Amino acid sequence: EIALTQSPGTLSLSPGEKATLSCRASQSVSSNSLAWYQQKPGQAPRLLIYHTSSRATGIPERFSGSGSGTDFTLTISRLEPEDSAVYYCQRHDITSLFGGGTKVEIK
Amino acid sequence: QVHLVQSGAEVKKPGASVRVSCKASGYSFTTFAMHWVRQAPGQRLEWMGWINVGNQNTKYSEKFQGRVTISRDTSASTVYLDLSNLRSEDTAMYYCARDLYSSCLDFWGQGTLVTVSS
Secondary structure (H helix, E strand, O other): OOOEEEEOOEEEEOOOOOEEEEEEEOOOOOHHHEEEEEEOOOOOOEEEEEOOOEEOOOOOOOEEEEEEOOEEEEEEOOOOHHHOEEEEEEEEOOOEEEOOOEEEEEO | OOEEEEOOOEEEOOOOOEEEEEEEEOOOHHHOOEEEEEEOOOOOEEEEEEEOOOOOOEEEOHHHOOOEEEEEEHHHOEEEEEEOOOOHHHOEEEEEEEEEEOOEEEEEOOOEEEEEOO
């Protein structure tokens, strides 16, 4: 069965810096089947990116996604304090699977 | 606007069953599938299954096969999650989420905490 591994586990950066989050699949994933979510403490997840690189409605341009095959990346170009959260990748198809998450801390 | 409102927290004993509801509003209820995702304390999101609200077809994660049932009531615009034979490992926050397309989830309920404890 496919597995999604996210790295790093925690990322600690300052406001204005760029964050690069990785999601690696154990088998090739269709580019149409990779999404990213943001989850803040005590809240439900929020869809950021689908189709590997399409931003969901209302998502700021500083969030972007890229990748193909087994390696996918979420980039936050200029971190803002409100970006402090856990970020999950998801392989979505007829079934669904989430990665283990990357926690982004803002110094 | 789209709203998914879930039922309140539940405390259950091991071996019992639980039903969590998710009432949808703000869109055409039968047009979008609905999923259930759970999250144990400090753990990753775990997909449980989904229902095609239009035709009632369902698909479940193999992990929960035999213990989970997802159903809907179109007259009440509500989707239900039934989980049976509860054990302590089922203690988690349970979320419903609307399917934008192909299990990509664009709107989420607020979550329902289910605690299983003797």
